[in-house]
Amino acid sequence: MSRRTLAGGLAIAAALTFTTLPASATQQSVRFPSAKFPLGAQPVPTKTMKAVTQGIDLYDVKAGTSTDGYTVTVLMPSGRDYGTLPTAEAKVAEVEATGETPSLQKLVRPSVADAPSQTAYMVRVGLWKLDDKKKAEETAKKLKDAGLKVKVDYVGDDGLQTTGPWDAKVVMIDAKTFRGSYAASLGTSVAERETVSAMAKAGGAVVGVNGGFFNIHTAKNLRGEPVGASVVGGRLLSEAVPGRSAVVLKGRSAKITEVKTTVTAAAQDGQKSDVNGVNRAAATDELILYTEEYGAKTPSGGTDAVLDAGGKVVALRTSGAAVAKGTRVLHGNGIAADWVNEHATADSTVKVETKVVDLRTKKALSLTPDLHVIAGGVGLVRNGKVKITAKLDGHDSMNMILRRHPRTLLGLTKNGSLILATIDGRNPGMTVGANFHEAAQFMRWLGAKQAINLDGGGSTAMVVDGKLVNRPSDGAERGVGDALLVLPK
Structure with missing residues (x-):
């Protein structure tokens, strides 16, 4: 594996590490895996288990150790932290003019199912251990004073080789013994955002996780609006982005698919x-x-x-x-x-005709009161294999595919058991989060034959028995557009 050393003596790998998962990861029943943790150097994870209610177990999973530190990243004219080779080389010259020693780093965003790999270049200055962040900030200030636009970065967020650590919460819901049901909630309205805790409490849920992405590019008072399909209690409340991933909930069954919605007004x-x-x-x-x-x-x-x-x-x-x-x-x-x-x-009279079609079966879903649909962010696993549909799902950027972020993940085992997981991130020294490939590996390790990425980042939240069990990266629970609720009945 090629390596590039930055100033300060620590090394960063310029490629992702992928792990071939053992056969036990494809198990049909919902049991916590005995195989080694699939990320990083395959450390043996520590876990504690709590029985939540019949058919539902909560696992607190930790793995890896912290060896990453801080660096200073020079921003390109586009405002991004990466660019073409000529652009990056020009920035190298600007940094050298300040008396600092820059490093030119090649960055390869791995390919996904519907988008090829992408090569870009970064310019960085220095590399300091975790407890030396102030030194990185001092160097950043010097470069800013010289007219350069820079930022201090935690290397563990890059998405390249890391030793972790990882802090995850996993809820496993056994299809054979669970007697409750699944539902979606948008809280008190579509337009408003609410915390998962509030929606779980109002719905009487034993478990709740944040749902799909919401529209941050609309008017401030409308930002609870889901980006993609939302059906709550059989009522279509947000149209689909055609072909994008979604999870369909009906009673105590769940399915990952792609959906299309059509709405027609027929006048008298x-x-x-x-x-x-x-x-x-x-x-x-x-x-x-x-x-x-x-x-x-x-x-x-x-x-x-x-x-x-x-x-x-x-x-x-x-x-x-x-x-x-x-x-x-x-x-x-x-x-x-x-x-x-x-x-x-x-x-x-104007009749409004609404149709939601499962694009895998080509059949319309029956809009009954027990039907719920939540839009996903990216498909991760299909039929037991990694299949990341980042472009189709609108998230094929370098930041979304390669970089590590907090993640909220949903998976289904072969027998229909549901796995809900959060991987916390953006917490240097404590947990690094995951990129899309790592999230897919993690869900396969847990036994998911199908898996999807929900909203993440500061939105990632898991509530169990009325208590927030993960640590949101914003420092407090964020209001989100919708939530997936696990109900006792």
Whole structure:
């Protein structure tokens, strides 16, 4: 394995370490693995187990030791910490002009199922042990004073070779003995964010983990909106991003698949229109459906058709008002507002037809009260093999694939048992988190035949019996868009 030494005498490997998992990792029953920990130098993990309730066990898993330290990373003109070789070489010259000794580091982001590998270059200065962060900060200040944009980085976050450590919480739910059910929750509304603890308490859940990604690029008061499909109690509350991964929950069964959603408005006069979205901000010329779960006002600058439970148009109004309980609102602006005004006339009927299709079976899901869907971030394992669909799922960047972050993971064994796991990260010396390849290895090690990455980073949270059992990287539990709940009945 090639190695590059940075100033300070410590070494960083320029490639990921992959482990061939033993046959025991494909076990059919939900038992904690006896094989060596799959990450790093394959240390023997320590674990403690707590029986939560019938069919549910919680494991506290720790492995590895801390040997990583700090370095100073020079930012490229793009603002990123990596760039092309010529760009990086130009930064090397700028650093040398300050009197410091830079290191040019080749960075290879490994390939995934739907995206090739990517090579980039970083420029770094110095490498200090974990307890010498102040020295790294002093060097960073010197470089900033010289006009360079830099940041202090913990090397364990890079995603390259590491010895850890790792701190994970794992809930194993035995399909043979578990007598409860699974559900999704968006809290009190789609638009608002809430903690997993609050949603678990309100739902009476014995276990809860954060769900899919939520939209941080919309208006501040709407940032609870899921990015992708959300079905709660058989009601579609957020449309799918076509083809992206999702977990489908029904009773005490769970399935990882990809879904597509379609919503159509059919007016009484026979005219139909595609509905572009559900419970989100509207773009120009879009027709959007808002349900009573939205929790915010419809956008201004358009027309609202207020529908009762039977689809009767009970009011036409200028948009920008709340969605009353027991109603839905078809909102249009631009061309879509023209459609609403022409076809959703007062006292007429507009039927809203909703369909959620499982793209693996090509069959529509029955939108019954026990059906729930949570959008995933990235598919990790399929049919027992690593299959990372980062590009399809919208997360094929260097930061998402290679770098280590806290992770929330969901897996299914061959017999349908559910595995929920969190790997804490961004805590130097205590836990390094995982990149996508490491997350996939970890779930295979636990026995998952299918696995998916949910939201992570500061959102990663696991609540068991009303108690937060992991340590969120923000220092406190973050409000998130939705949660997966394990209910006692």
